[in-house]
Amino acid sequence: xxxxxxRNFSFALTMLGLVVGFGPHSVGADELKPxxxxxxxxxxxxxxxxPDEDGPGRMLLEQVEEGKTVRVIAGVDFDMVxxxxxxxxxxxxxxxxxxxxxxAVIRRVFEAGETQGVLWxxxxxxxLTLEVTRAELRRLLLDPxxxxxxxxxxxxxxxKESTDVIQVDKVWHGRPTxxxxxQVVAVLDTGTNHDVLLKGRVVAGACFSTNYWYYPSESLCSxxxxxxxxxxxxxxxxxxxxxxxxxxxxxxxxAGASDSLQGVAPEAGVIRxxxxxxxxxxxxxxxxxxxxxxxxxxxxxxxxxxxxxxxTFDIAAVNMSLGGGYYASACDRAAPAIASIINRLTxxxxxxxxxxxxxxxxxxxxxxxxxxxxxAVGSSNKSDGLSRFSNxxxxxxxxxPGEGITAGVPSRAYRSMSGTSMAAPHVAGAFxxxxxxDPNASVAEIWTALACTxxxxxxxxxxRNRIDLRSALEFLKNKMGSCAKKExxxxxxxxxxxxxx
Numbered sequence: 001x002x003x004x005x006x007r008n009f010s011f012a013l014t015m016l017g018l019v020v021g022f023g024p025h026s027v028g029a030d031e032l033k034p035x036x037x038x039x040x041x042x043x044x045x046x047x048x049x050x051p052d053e054d055g056p057g058r059m060l061l062e063q064v065e066e067g068k069t070v071r072v073i074a075g076v077d078f079d080m081v082x083x084x085x086x087x088x089x090x091x092x093x094x095x096x097x098x099x100x101x102x103x104a105v106i107r108r109v110f111e112a113g114e115t116q117g118v119l120w121x122x123x124x125x126x127x128l129t130l131e132v133t134r135a136e137l138r139r140l141l142l143d144p145x146x147x148x149x150x151x152x153x154x155x156x157x158x159x160k161e162s163t164d165v166i167q168v169d170k171v172w173h174g175r176p177t178x179x180x181x182x183q184v185v186a187v188l189d190t191g192t193n194h195d196v197l198l199k200g201r202v203v204a205g206a207c208f209s210t211n212y213w214y215y216p217s218e219s220l221c222s223x224x225x226x227x228x229x230x231x232x233x234x235x236x237x238x239x240x241x242x243x244x245x246x247x248x249x250x251x252x253x254x255a256g257a258s259d260s261l262q263g264v265a266p267e268a269g270v271i272r273x274x275x276x277x278x279x280x281x282x283x284x285x286x287x288x289x290x291x292x293x294x295x296x297x298x299x300x301x302x303x304x305x306x307x308x309x310x311x312t313f314d315i316a317a318v319n320m321s322l323g324g325g326y327y328a329s330a331c332d333r334a335a336p337a338i339a340s341i342i343n344r345l346t347x348x349x350x351x352x353x354x355x356x357x358x359x360x361x362x363x364x365x366x367x368x369x370x371x372x373x374x375x376a377v378g379s380s381n382k383s384d385g386l387s388r389f390s391n392x393x394x395x396x397x398x399x400x401p402g403e404g405i406t407a408g409v410p411s412r413a414y415r416s417m418s419g420t421s422m423a424a425p426h427v428a429g430a431f432x433x434x435x436x437x438d439p440n441a442s443v444a445e446i447w448t449a450l451a452c453t454x455x456x457x458x459x460x461x462x463x464r465n466r467i468d469l470r471s472a473l474e475f476l477k478n479k480m481g482s483c484a485k486k487e488x489x490x491x492x493x494x495x496x497x498x499x500x501x
Contacts, residue, residue: 044141044149051141060141060151064134071119071131074140075148076101078126095123102128105146109139165382165401166426166454167470168264171433178473180265180432182439183316185254186306186350187425188299189247190292191220191274193236194408197256198248203269203313205234206305208298210277215284217277220292227301234272236410241278242285243292245409249417250321252408254425255432263407264429264469265436268316271309273302275322294322296338299368303341303352310348316435317351317375319428321421323366326359328393330497331370339371343499346373351443353377353428355420357391362460365391373499375447379403379423380466386459390420395497398450399457399466400426430467438476444498449475452483 049055064070078101081094102121109132110117117136119129132140140146171178184203191207192198207221207228220237221228237244257266276292285291299320306318332339342352353375357366369376376395379387379402386392387403402423406416427450434446453471456463 046147051138057141057149060149061134061137063151064132064137066134069117069131069133070137070151071129072137072140073127073129073148073150074105074146076105076126076128077145077147080126082124098123098126101126101145105140105143106130108143109136165380165384166264166430166466167468168430168433170470171473172262172266178433178436180255180268180316180429181436182314183265183432183435184269184271184313185251185265185425185428185432186271186273186309186315186318187247187251187254187428188273188275188302188306188318188320189250189322190244190276191234191236192248192251192270192272193410194248194252194256195412196258197252197261197263197408198270201255201257201268201270202231202234202272204271204309205229205231205273206271206302207233207274208301208305209274210295210298212277212295215279215281217279217293217295220274220276220278229305234274237274237276237278237292239410241290241292242288243276245415246292246321246421247272247274248410249405249407249415250319250421250425253405253422254319254429256408261408264426265316265432268429268432268436269313271306271313271315273305275299275302296335296368300338300341303338303345306350307341307344307348310345310350314435314439315350317353317428317431318345319425320352320354320368321419321424323355323357323369325367326357326361326364326391327367327370327395328364329370330372330395331367332372335368335371338368339373342368342371342373346443346499349443351375351428351431351446353424353431355424356396358389358419358421359391360389361391361393362462363393365393365395370395372497375427375443377420377424377427378464379418379420380457384455384457384466386457387418387420387423389418390423392459392462392464394462396462396464397447397497398427399423399454399464400430401466402426427467430469430472433469434472434476437473441476445476445481446472447498448482449473449480452480 044057051057051061117131121128209219209221211219236248255265255268255270256263275298276294278290279285279293280290282289345352354369356369356376356378376397378396378399379390380399381387381403400423403418404416405422409415449472450467453475454465454468456465
């Protein structure tokens with residue numbers, strides 16, 4: 001085992017699993033954005049005035065400068081029956097008729113043989129997505145078989161891209177019970193507080209924090225006590241302290257929900273456990289004080305608290321988006337206490353999901369992700385590459401999106417953050433979703449379903465899979481048990497790392 005940054009480990013002190021700095025900072029974080037911030041979408045319908053008259057068609061045309069293009073979604077005049085209401089033979093016939101109409105519109109809109117502007121032809125709804133010049137848009141608006149045209153605008157919505165990437169939206173669709181219903185995710189972090197995304201979702205709370213003269217540090221529990229339990233005990237620490245927005249961001253990735261914004265498991269409950277302390281020294285805060293960091297003892301107390309609730313709630317996973325140091329092999333011997341409680345939780349069917357760290361190191365991950373039975377999570381980007389900042393080694397279990405993730409921060413705001421901190425709660429939420437399908441599935445079974453499916457990503461000669469909930473669900477349904485082909489590059493070659501095998 002290689003150990004670096006002994007000071008950090010010796011005092012059982014760990015830093016947040018964000019991208020840069022000693023303490024909680026983020027890369028590429030945007031300014032606070034209101035939940036309702038959206039790009040207006042202009043929609044043309046056949047009943048509206050034509051492109052040469054005042055109306056949405058003309059407004060669309062005026063947005064396109066000569067020599068530039070615009071993305072639009074066009075609806076065609078096709079009387080389509082929902083495919084699930086048809087027998088198999090009629091589904092195929094309808095799909096062919098729809099494709100023929102879409103192709104006819106495309107031929108009229110674009111020059112002969114032009115396909116570059118055709119972005120997508122939908123199969124189950126009568127629409128297609130196109131990128132068109134001003135002249136092509138005019139022809140589209142005037143086409144007799146086109147009934148609607150709308151700008152392919154963007155709107156801010158929590159995790160829109162990252163939940164699409166891991167295909168949890170495909171799991172939700174038509175499966176209202178597979179949204180973490182009946183399951184709980186415990187978040188050991190800086191506490192949580194979001195009046196919209198977590199309203200009515202918190203089922204238990206606690207605070208474990210430390211007053212210590214040496215650093216110095218102060219407890220963030222109410223009244224500066226060292227421990228509290230109860231719903232209010234796990235509330236977010238004061239946002240005037242650097243890093244105190246972190247826990248809410250993490251929790252809303254895993255299980256946030258509102259009418260328009262969805263986390264990975266939007267019907268799961270949340271146990272919020274505040275395990276950070278306030279540090280007032282610029283030395284420990286890396287020049288920016290005050291800040292928050294977490295003692296290992298407080299983390300162990302937080303994990304033990306979650307363990308005590310194992311018969312009260314169906315807890316699918318614990319999320320720990322924190323860490324420090326560099327480890328090339330399992331670190332159980334260096335940290336037997338936290339290894340023991342992680343083993344207890346795993347044996348009770350509760351996965352302990354931990355961020356792998358953000359030093360961009362090959363061959364190393366941070367503590368406590370290096371614990372043998374922890375689920376260590378690295379960060380992928382939305383193009384299915386490994387994030388430059390993400391640690392990567394054979395100790396990595398799973399990858400999940402962690403770049404530019406927009407989620408909630410106290411108490412009604414939203415922010416984009418990057419880091420393995422943001423990747424880990426995708427996995428914690430995934431455990432809740434899959435456990436809502438099979439409440440009796442073990443940690444090993446769900447881990448295997450996630451590890452044996454998804455998109456392989458390679459760096460430094462180590463391949464790991466970015467999670468794909470749709471594929472993992474099929475894996476569980478088919479009771480495959482283990483990866484079918486161990487020689488396949490997408491299959492994990494590292495199952496012996498975990499004690500449950």
